[in-house]
Amino acid sequence: MNGSPLYSLLLQQKGIPGSFSLGRVQTPTLYMIYQLQEKIRNFQKEPYFEGKAQVIAQNGAFDAKLDPNETQATQEAFEDYLKEKGVQLGKQPGTIHQVETEKKSAASPRLFSLSSLQSKMNQLMKASAKDTLEAMQGLYEGKYLSYPRTDTPYITEGEYAYLLDHLDEYKHFLKAEAIPTPIHTPNSRYVNNKKVQEHYAIIPTKTVMTAAAFEQLSPLQQAIYEQVLKTTVAMFAEKYTYEETTILTQVQQLQLKAIGKVPVDLGWKKLFGKESDGKEKEEEPLLPKVTKGEMVTVDLQVLEKETKPPKPYTEGTLITAMKTAGKTVDSEEAQSILKEVEGIGTEATRANIIEILKQKEYIKVEKNKLVVTNKGILLCQAVEKEPLLTSAEMTAKWESYLLKIGERKGTQTTFLANIQKFVSHLLEVVPGQIQSTDFGSTLQEVKAASEKQEAARHLGICPKCQEQEVILYQKVAACTSEVCDFKLWTTIAKKKLTATQLKEIIQNSRTSQPVKGLKGQKGSFEATIVLKEDFTTGFEFSEKKKTNFKKRTRRTTK
Template identity: 30%
Template sequence: MRLIIAEKPSMARAIAAALPGAPRKQEGAIAAGDTLVTWCLGHLLEQAPPDAYDPALKQWRLDTLPILPERWKLTPRPKARGQLAVIRRLLKQAREVVHAGDPDREGQLLVQEVIEHLGWKGPVLRLLVSDLNRPAVQRALARLEDNARYRPLYRAAECRARADWLYGINLTRAWTLTGRQAGHDGVLSVGRVQTPVLGLVVRRDAEIRDFTPRPFFVLWADLAVAQGRLRAWWAPGEGHPLDDQGRLLERAPAATLAERLPGAEGRLTALATQEKRQPAPLPYSLSALQVDAARRYGLSAKAVLDTCQALYERHQLITYPRSDCRYLPEEHFAAARATLEGACRADDTLSRWLAGADFSRRSRAWNDKQVGAHHALAPTGRHMEPARLSATEANVYRLIARNVLAQFYPALSTREVKAEFTILDERFRARGQEILEAGWKPLFTTRDEAPPLPPLTEGEACRVDETGVEDRETRPPEPFTDASLIKAMMNIARYVEDPAVRRTLREHDGLGTEATRAGIIETLVERGYLVRRAKALRATRLGSALIASLPEAAGRPERTALWEQRLSAIAEATAEPAPFLAELVEDLRRLLAHADAAGLKRALAEARGEEAQAAPARGTRRGGRSRTLNQSAKGSRRATQRRTS
């Protein structure tokens, strides 16, 4: 008997439906011919708690840190024992096992750790399914691989789990215990990904809080030219008081010039035109979709992930969603027309876009060299029934389908014009854009980026009709939102100060993974470190104090981004886990030496004062601060038994 172990029941049902013979349900499995398909329920196993290694470690004490297991143990999750028993029984009957976890690092770990924990010594094949529709699953079943090929991926995932345990357990215990000494009653959870993400928000909030606006002034002039009118902006020279971005810091020079300009004549002294062709945006990775869906529909990152899971599992309308890839396999190109016709016909908007697609076009999206274990999100071709989808599901589905449809549209072709006028020996600049061919752009927006300028000829005369001086102020950075925080996590090198590390990270950008970023944000909210105010994500007093009390390196992204590099090297079989874990232990010892109750007490007091100072400015309602603190404590207590990554 062949036993296929899927990651979850929905995957098992899809696999069973694609096998020869009528599926027959059994206890914890589905039979089809000589094959049984069973499933995990997400992770059936988890890292054992410290007291599994030594009962004395159940009590939290600083003198027992760091906790360093000599031989790692896994333990069944509380609700997983029944299904684990089913798999154990079925393994005794099997002649061959097929690993059918999701096609990513965690999917490899989730099923393989069960197979190894239960002591299976026989052959294991690997089934990679990224589309739950029957034809796609049948194609995947015809291409089974030796699971040994994916052992480095499993070792990387196992190493990640152990490293997260070491980092989270030891630092969480250390800061919780020093927090008690400082007067804080609750768990202070520290993790190698969640804490740097919190640090991003805390530092952004501090920039906003400490920002001092500075006035600057701009002068515009409406010009009459041979074939129309345009607005140009004064470019003051070095003799004027300017900041490092060339902004005028005093109003007097602009006001004086504005009085002299009406009726003045000048000439167009420099004219530059450039035609550009911009290909369609690539199909989505999960994070790219989360950014766009947050901006367009105000959805949280978790809401987008949950919606994608429903579209993938329940409705089977899209391919595997937890993907970090924005490219599609070349073999999918031939079937793209049929796939998109099936996916888009029932929706008015999508069918209108479908009618404009030219399926003879082949964009840069079809590229096997850019496709790893999984490809970009795409429609499966299954018939969409709008009545069965919620409004959010329909909106997210349209975004996914749109970005694939856009690959069959022409490039956006524009002509950009930059003009410089000389009037009264001063320079005035204008720029505009003309759309030559809209291409894919109408699928995304009907708004022009910049209005076109009238036809211009270098050397032609101009005359000033009207002028105006505008008083402006520099603005603080915007607070993080779900969209901008996900984007920051995707492009973390931008927030790294060390130039050498920043250069290294550009090829391996990313804090967290496609599968975890949404959960990290929600975890920080649940634990009381972040709070949502409208669309903004702001740090609470507790979150700010935690970052202030930690060594700076623990709240910055460099460490965890470099971790991902090392884990990628392990997954690619170019590095071993042991040296990485040994270096982590030494790093932990240095971090633990910074646990200081006095410093944490001071940080809590300072954060309390900063929050009280900021509350009137942001219109906090009476009693609002106490609610935030209560939520923080409640969230911290819930964190006690959670994984702290």
């Protein structure tokens, strides 16, 4: 985009080194993370007070909440509210006003699209979107899973038929033969010919993996394969059914509610064991048997709590947010378009967009949470006066006109003319915007980080020619001499080394500590990396670590 050199040059004039990259998907995505991070940073915790009651009945006690729930800023205000209802803190008589038991059910999860599987693997394995896509690609190339870059959770009746034919084989692999799967009629929750275009949902192929082949997979590939099989088999299993009991207790003018849930048949949930999908609440407690009109004792208490800030994005939740980006724009037309095209980016590109933001050092991952760096913050501050750069609305407008071109209602000439007009607008207004923007302490922090980063690139005198310096680049550290060919790759045995480790190899001919996470044909291992006499690298093993290869074992579905 023309905005990249424009912003880079203008920021350089402000004394900010380096280049800055903008993009119609990349920049709104970065700004989404930045906005949430700022919201969390500026969040002020506020205390509030709410009530909780223990209801003591003839057959046992249970907890209940005010219905409707009531919160107040102070304890005094909450106690005043209770007085208005004719009650006070502590024990007092009450009556069981209503008891309702309803049988409910829940269908199994939808089949996976790429986005939903990336979100799931981030939740279960803390895997990046890129790593999940690469792992899935390997399973696809091995002919074990269907095409990974799909945006639909639906299959056609044709796929349903072959899945049914191989159902017993899938269950055998999962050691789930004892779990009933009596549903052999296509359900529109999963099967819809009209909603499948180029590719259908991610499902197992007719080739069922052997136990030996499974053991050769990476832990992430194993988790993906198991999840896809479980979700597919769950489509044929009974619904999860449970009884939900609601008890309403009356104390003067105050009503209390308690809800209890008792499983009747776990159905498809048997496939997943105790694994949580991160969405379901813990099962409600078992309630004692009570009858309408029963007299009870109610012990009413007040609880002090604090408001909580929103949670930062993970790669999994960001993928979902990108897919539903239309909800964040104000224009109804833009919302409609983004809903039609399913957000910003595509199933195939969203993971790459996140990786680009990492590579450009706009974001980093800390404890599975996405954090905008000072460099990313500075860019967001620079572009936030141009809503079309930070909002998904520009993508919506472009997609809208591209659809018109496809329908022969628009022309390429008009499309390019509008882009040129937008670029001219940027050239006219952005210099003044940058000049007037106060970047505050972020500017100094970015400058300091850049200087520190530049210093870290200097790894020491070349061990081969003993004359020139070795400088660290993106993928290799190399001697600056024109006649010396010394090179040291930054990734060895599929492990990216730190600048400190590279400096140790160059200055001391070895790493000071064994490096963990190296990968070979037999699995992961650790070893000291040494610089040999011919200036290539090798491994030095301690006696205890020579056979320390790690593999994941498959758990049995009970």
